[in-house]
Amino acid sequence: MSTTATSGSIGGQPSPIKTGSTEPLQRLDTAAVAKRLQQELMSLMSSGEKGISAFPQGDSLFTWVGTIEGASGTVFEELTFRLSLNFGADYPFKPPTVKFETPCFHPNVDLQGNICLDILKEKCVRTVLQSIQSLLADPNNDSPLNVQAAKLWDQDQAVYRQMVMKTYNAAKTS
Amino acid sequence: MLRRDTLAQLGRALQGCFQHTLDTLSRDDTGRALEEARSLAALLERMGAKELSVEAAVAGTLSHLQAHLEERATRNASAPWLAEALEYTASWPLRLLQQLLPEAGASGWHLWEQRLRYFVYERAGLIFTDSLFDLVVDFPDSLPTLHDLRACLENTSLLSHVAQCFAAATKKRLLHPGAATSDIVQQYIFSIRAMRHVDPTDTALAPARAATQDYLRTRRDAIRCIVGLLTADEEGEDNVVLEELEGEGEAGGAGVGWGMGVPLIPCFDGPDADLQALAEAERWRPEPVDAVERVTGSDAVSQLVGIWGSKDLLVTEYRSLLADRLLAKQGYDCDRELRTLELLKLRFGDAVLHTAEIMLKDLADSKRINANIRSAARCAARGERAATVTATMLSALYWPQGSVPAPDEADLRLPPDVGSWLEEYGQAYHALKAPRKLQWCPSQGVVQLEVTVGDQALELTVTPAQAITLLSFRERSEWGEAELAEQTGQTPAMARRNASFWAMAAYEPFILGMLANFDSLPQDRIHNMLKMFVSDPPYDKTLDQLSAFLAHLVAQERLTCGGGTMYKQKL
Numbered sequence: 009m010s011t012t013a014t015s016g017s018i019g020g021q022p023s024p025i026k027t028g029s030t031e032p033l034q035r036l037d038t039a040a041v042a043k044r045l046q047q048e049l050m051s052l053m054s055s056g057e058k059g060i061s062a063f064p065q066g067d068s069l070f071t072w073v074g075t076i077e078g079a080s081g082t083v084f085e086e087l088t089f090r091l092s093l094n095f096g097a098d099y100p101f102k103p104p105t106v107k108f109e110t111p112c113f114h115p116n117v118d119l120q121g122n123i124c125l126d127i128l129k130e131k132c133v134r135t136v137l138q139s140i141q142s143l144l145a146d147p148n149n150d151s152p153l154n155v156q157a158a159k160l161w162d163q164d165q166a167v168y169r170q171m172v173m174k175t176y177n178a179a180k181t182s
Numbered sequence: 183m184l185r186r187d188t189l190a191q192l193g194r195a196l197q198g199c200f201q202h203t204l205d206t207l208s209r210d211d212t213g214r215a216l217e218e219a220r221s222l223a224a225l226l227e228r229m230g231a232k233e234l235s236v237e238a239a240v241a242g243t244l245s246h247l248q249a250h251l252e253e254r255a256t257r258n259a260s261a262p263w264l265a266e267a268l269e270y271t272a273s274w275p276l277r278l279l280q281q282l283l284p285e286a287g288a289s290g291w292h293l294w295e296q297r298l299r300y301f302v303y304e305r306a307g308l309i310f311t312d313s314l315f316d317l318v319v320d321f322p323d324s325l326p327t328l329h330d331l332r333a334c335l336e337n338t339s340l341l342s343h344v345a346q347c348f349a350a351a352t353k354k355r356l357l358h359p360g361a362a363t364s365d366i367v368q369q370y371i372f373s374i375r376a377m378r379h380v381d382p383t384d385t386a387l388a389p390a391r392a393a394t395q396d397y398l399r400t401r402r403d404a405i406r407c408i409v410g411l412l413t414a415d416e417e418g419e420d421n422v423v424l425e426e427l428e429g430e431g432e433a434g435g436a437g438v439g440w441g442m443g444v445p446l447i448p449c450f451d452g453p454d455a456d457l458q459a460l461a462e463a464e465r466w467r468p469e470p471v472d473a474v475e476r477v478t479g480s481d482a483v484s485q486l487v488g489i490w491g492s493k494d495l496l497v498t499e500y501r502s503l504l505a506d507r508l509l510a511k512q513g514y515d516c517d518r519e520l521r522t523l524e525l526l527k528l529r530f531g532d533a534v535l536h537t538a539e540i541m542l543k544d545l546a547d548s549k550r551i552n553a554n555i556r557s558a559a560r561c562a563a564r565g566e567r568a569a570t571v572t573a574t575m576l577s578a579l580y581w582p583q584g585s586v587p588a589p590d591e592a593d594l595r596l597p598p599d600v601g602s603w604l605e606e607y608g609q610a611y612h613a614l615k616a617p618r619k620l621q622w623c624p625s626q627g628v629v630q631l632e633v634t635v636g637d638q639a640l641e642l643t644v645t646p647a648q649a650i651t652l653l654s655f656r657e658r659s660e661w662g663e664a665e666l667a668e669q670t671g672q673t674p675a676m677a678r679r680n681a682s683f684w685a686m687a688a689y690e691p692f693i694l695g696m697l698a699n700f701d702s703l704p705q706d707r708i709h710n711m712l713k714m715f716v717s718d719p720p721y722d723k724t725l726d727q728l729s730a731f732l733a734h735l736v737a738q739e740r741l742t743c744g745g746g747t748m749y750k751q752k753l
Contacts, residue, residue: 061698065699067710069714
């Protein structure tokens with residue numbers, strides 16, 4: 009990955025280049041996105057917010073690992089969920105792709121961990137994580153990805169908690 | 183000659199045939215094999231060698247049982263299987279024997295049954311003995327199997343064999359330089375506990391115990407390790423020593439030679455004293471012939487302490503560990519230490535633990551005096567800064583030598599403003615407790631600081647030396663190593679280490695954030711990730727500096743170090 013954008017001819021020019029290769033433009037974008045992500049990392053780390061956290065994975069700034077703790081007083085209490093966040097070169101104009109890596113029994117999360125898209129309109133990492141955390145406690149049952157979870161949520165919270173624990177622990181032991 | 187050979191061959195054939203019958207019980211050719219066995223037995227009988235056919239049939243049964251037991255043991259390592267095996271023995275094998283040799287009569291069959299049962303007990307006992315060390319490791323999960331082994335021992339004469347094997351396994355697997363002392367101690371306690379279930383007469387454990395005790399005596403850190411386990415903070419399942427100290431439950435009884443003894447002759451009182459005595463007498467069993475000299479009524483802790491023959495060593499070690507622990511404490515709460523002390527007092531008597539009691543009382547007094555001084559200071563306008571100080575007052579004479587620096591020893595040089603706070607606090611103490619005066623040990627304790635780096639405010643808990651080092655940078659932004667050391671009263675090496683600590687502190691949130699999202703990371707990976715992702719302030723430290731800083735975070739219990747250079751978030 010190249011994060012240096014030193015090319016004088018392009019730097020600072022907001023107008024799109026219509027002719028020739030688009031590669032320099034992409035590189036510039038990548039650099040800008042990387043810079044933006046770096047700033048978000050700084051603010052996320054210094055905010056020290058409880059219950060949510062994220063950090064770039066391995067050697068790329070574009071793939072992050074996120075961690076969300078279930079809010080206390082909800083069925084997800086005391087559980088920790090891992091997420092993956094993938095940022096495209098068009099970030100922040102397009103939201104990152106967020107997936108649950110820890111299986112999560114939730115109306116708006118499918119069995120592969122994909123999350124119902126409309127909550128991902130949020131732009132920055134911190135607000136994405138915050139809205140997923142609040143989605144855990146407050147699902148949108150009108151357009152569920154996991155129909156069983158949506159039904160059970162309305163029927164019986166105690167049984168729902170059992171299902172959450174079962175899903176969660178199955179992943180831990182496997 | 184020829185006849186004898188033929189007979190032997192026929193016998194072997196019958197044995198094989200019969201074993202095959204049993205082996206293939208569930209399959210179709212059982213009937214045919216049994217027929218064959220019958221005709222062989224008839225042939226032998228016609229040749230006048232009936233005893234031979236009985237012997238051959240029994241031998242066939244035994245080798246079938248042997249295979250059966252081995253198969254069961256490998257299939258069912260965790261669940262108990264002895265009762266099932268006995269039941270099985272009494273069903274098919276015995277019934278087939280009866281079919282084959284119907285004329286033996288009831289008494290004959292009874293003898294065979296006894297013989298088969300003995301065989302099962304013996305073989306099962308040998309199988310359990312082979313894995314006894316692992317069973318002890320798995321204790322208490324392995325309890326059902328240990329009970330099986332106990333049944334085997336009660337019905338056979340394997341006891342001394344078990345004792346020898348267990349001692350050999352312990353020597354081979356535990357008492358070697360590769361095992362950590364704490365593991366040896368814990369396994370020793372597990373052995374004592376587990377073997378109580380195998381052999382209440384203590385014979386099976388005796389050789390292994392003697393070997394372990396001899397070995398622990400050669401380990402210098404054994405006492406420290408035992409005391410450490412006794413006083414450890416964690417109440418987790420790991421702390422078997424403390425559990426033993428607390429639990430009178432299983433073994434009951436008290437120490438050997440000191441503390442409260444158990445009366446050797448039980449006393450019976452009340453109207454049904456006679457009945458009780460009679461019941462007790464009926465419970466009595468003679469010791470097995472191969473029993474060794476018993477360590478009656480002694481539990482694991484006494485056995486551990488008994489290794490050194492005297493409690494003095496242990497008490498000394500306990501005091502020094504207690505001192506370390508109390509001095510490292512933030513706050514005055516020492517309920518746990520008090521409880522441990524009470525338990526130790528029950529065991530070792532009050533007298534030897536008197537000084538330890540004073541140490542704990544120092545903390546309780548400090549709590550009271552400190553609250554007093556601070557509330558007084560808050561009222562008095564001038565003494566407000568004394569209220570930021572929290573002190574622990576020690577009766578220096580009662581603390582182990584070396585745990586508290588002597589007053590004339592070179593110590594940290596405090597900045598004047600901090601020094602004046604301490605002085606105010608000291609005056610308040612003098613006013614309260616005259617004629618006593620405080621003598622400060624500035625290098626002990628902790629400092630809570632709020633540091634602003636860029637626009638992030640960090641709450642940090644650091645050592646006094648680290649705090650003083652940072653405070654020196656208020657007056658000058660650059661110090662030479664020797665100058666800084668002189669200014670703060672540290673050695674140059676300490677000054678350098680503490681200065682580089684502050685250079686690292688800005689990266690703490692990143693390190694913690696990283697480990698919040700990864701289960702654990704090796705040190706060099708942390709180093710690389712800091713290099714790659716942290717730009718403000720840019721990360722320019724060496725791996726050694728990072729390593730020192732990580733060690734500091736571990737000491738602060740922010741991180742845990744999972745062996746080698748792997749680090750984890752402290753949960």
